[in-house]
Amino acid sequence: MSIDAFLQTHRVPRLSSEERSALEGAIARTVRYDARAVIVRENVPLRQCTLLLKGFIHRYKMTTDGKRQILAFHIPGDFVDLHSYPLKHLEHSVAASTAVEVAVFPHAAVRELTAQSTRITEVLWRSTLVDAAINREWMVSIGARGAAARVAHLFCELQLRLDRIGGSDRDGFDLPMTQADLADALGLTPVHTNRMLRELREQGLAEFRDHHVTIGDFGRLREFADFDPGYLFFD
Amino acid sequence: MSIDAFLQTHRVPRLSSEERSALEGAIARTVRYDARAVIVRENVPLRQCTLLLKGFIHRYKMTTDGKRQILAFHIPGDFVDLHSYPLKHLEHSVAASTAVEVAVFPHAAVRELTAQSTRITEVLWRSTLVDAAINREWMVSIGARGAAARVAHLFCELQLRLDRIGGSDRDGFDLPMTQADLADALGLTPVHTNRMLRELREQGLAEFRDHHVTIGDFGRLREFADFDPGYLFFD
DNA sequence: CGCTGCCTTGAGGATGTTCAATGTCTGTGG
DNA sequence: CCACAGACATTGAACATCCTCAAGGCAGCG
Numbered sequence: 001m002s003i004d005a006f007l008q009t010h011r012v013p014r015l016s017s018e019e020r021s022a023l024e025g026a027i028a029r030t031v032r033y034d035a036r037a038v039i040v041r042e043n044v045p046l047r048q049c050t051l052l053l054k055g056f057i058h059r060y061k062m063t064t065d066g067k068r069q070i071l072a073f074h075i076p077g078d079f080v081d082l083h084s085y086p087l088k089h090l091e092h093s094v095a096a097s098t099a100v101e102v103a104v105f106p107h108a109a110v111r112e113l114t115a116q117s118t119r120i121t122e123v124l125w126r127s128t129l130v131d132a133a134i135n136r137e138w139m140v141s142i143g144a145r146g147a148a149a150r151v152a153h154l155f156c157e158l159q160l161r162l163d164r165i166g167g168s169d170r171d172g173f174d175l176p177m178t179q180a181d182l183a184d185a186l187g188l189t190p191v192h193t194n195r196m197l198r199e200l201r202e203q204g205l206a207e208f209r210d211h212h213v214t215i216g217d218f219g220r221l222r223e224f225a226d227f228d229p230g231y232l233f234f235d
Numbered sequence: 236m237s238i239d240a241f242l243q244t245h246r247v248p249r250l251s252s253e254e255r256s257a258l259e260g261a262i263a264r265t266v267r268y269d270a271r272a273v274i275v276r277e278n279v280p281l282r283q284c285t286l287l288l289k290g291f292i293h294r295y296k297m298t299t300d301g302k303r304q305i306l307a308f309h310i311p312g313d314f315v316d317l318h319s320y321p322l323k324h325l326e327h328s329v330a331a332s333t334a335v336e337v338a339v340f341p342h343a344a345v346r347e348l349t350a351q352s353t354r355i356t357e358v359l360w361r362s363t364l365v366d367a368a369i370n371r372e373w374m375v376s377i378g379a380r381g382a383a384a385r386v387a388h389l390f391c392e393l394q395l396r397l398d399r400i401g402g403s404d405r406d407g408f409d410l411p412m413t414q415a416d417l418a419d420a421l422g423l424t425p426v427h428t429n430r431m432l433r434e435l436r437e438q439g440l441a442e443f444r445d446h447h448v449t450i451g452d453f454g455r456l457r458e459f460a461d462f463d464p465g466y467l468f469f470d
Numbered sequence: 471c472g473c474t475g476c477c478t479t480g481a482g483g484a485t486g487t488t489c490a491a492t493g494t495c496t497g498t499g500g
Numbered sequence: 501c502c503a504c505a506g507a508c509a510t511t512g513a514a515c516a517t518c519c520t521c522a523a524g525g526c527a528g529c530g
Contacts, residue, residue: 143422
């Protein structure tokens with residue numbers, strides 16, 4: 001049952017129950033990490049991938065002058081570093097945003113899965129490519145959208161992704177990051193992120209307080225953010 | 236022989252001559268496009284992928300208010316939209332930067348390849364993930380590097396990628412884009428890009444003139460740009 | 471010629487950053 | 501129970517970076 005969220009996130013193509021249990025069977029073990037623990041360090045050879053079961057994870061890269069760019073936020077059901085299977089190592093690091101529980105898939109088990117079923121292979125491959133599509137949309141946000149829209153766009157994305165796995169509540173969702181984390185994801189400073197959050201709040205678009213995002217009117221936020229969910233590939 | 240550049244870009248794992256010819260055999264035909272032709276339009280169902288043989292291609296996405304973010308530049312040997320195979324359609328568009336020649340791989344042929352050889356599958360999967368790694372590095376550039384370093388970083392990347400396929404010359408490489416194209420890739424305005432190019436020129440780091448980039452001292456440019464080629468996965 | 475596309479430069483302004491100070495909350499140790 | 505430290509949020513003021521608007525230059529081309 002531990003891969004339910006993964007399957008919800010990637011509905012296409014549907015897998016048979018044999019395929020589902022083959023996937024489940026590839027899990028070697030589950031592991032817990034404390035908040036802020038570094039799960040994968042860049043450039044270290046890897047022999048396993050991790051699927052996130054509980055909590056939040058982020059991926060990031062540091063520049064020489066000490067700036068951190070957060071590359072992705074991951075929620076339960078995300079195959080956080082499946083791309084380490086074809087790549088053998090990662091060029092960025094992976095860390096726990098909160099206390100997390102992950103399922104470990106040894107590369108050897110992934111290899112067996114792909115040898116046995118081209119359908120499973122396509123589902124796995126596809127999931128790495130949806131991550132890439134999200135990366136690209138973030139490029140658009142950081143490169144071409146103003147700061148306030150950038151914050152709003154991230155909130156829209158997380159709302160929909162969390163909806164899909166039952167991780168949201170009536171009027172928003174829990175977001176365990178700090179404003180400084182958001183800033184590093186959005187290519188802004190913490191100070192300016194704070195001001196943009198105030199603007200969203202004053203305009204009644206969204207509020208971020210006590211690690212919870214409250215969205216009054218999703219349609220209005222979506223329009224403000226220039227948000228089109230197509231890139232999430234929920235088909 | 237048309238996939239030589241692809242194999243040079245993705246040296247690992249090495250393929251047997253049977254695997255190479257299987258890859259070659261999956262090519263249905265080659266097609267030419269004029270400069271600026273749109274090769275793939277976003278959200279249109281696709282039944283084939285294109286491998287770039289000659290010329291330059293870029294991928295891009297438009298925002299509602301008319302800004303264009305260029306997501307990637309492709310050079311010969313790049314499997315431009317292989318990710319359309321697992322995804323079935325793209326969330327962005329693909330266009331020819333110059334007159335180009337591409338090899339067409341029907342999705343059905345890719346499916347046969349993956350059914351026959353897990354090694355080929357891994358090579359193809361890997362190539363889509365190297366593209367994603369480049370996307371992530373661009374996120375770092377746009378989000379965390381100053382404008383001048385951003386331009387320099389792009390030049391470093393293209394130099395190394397072109398070196399690998401024999402597309403560079405002694406002191407630089409041909410780059411058919413306009414300054415406005417570079418601007419849209421870097422998240423800058425054309426005016427500011429122009430000023431950053433002047434700065435690089437005045438500092439003796441790099442010169443962009445007549446669609447040619449001349450790099451005096453790669454080491455110095457690399458340091459200026461905070462460039463680390465690890466993300467290109469040339470192992 | 472007189473377009474058109476692209477590059478270049480200047481001046482002024484918007485957006486986002488930096489630096490610094492203050493407030494709040496929480497956990498910790500005396 | 502209180503004092504204190506640390507992490508995070510918030511605000512102001514000055515500043516840097518990058519953008520916008522506008523004009524002019526140059527080359528290629530019908």
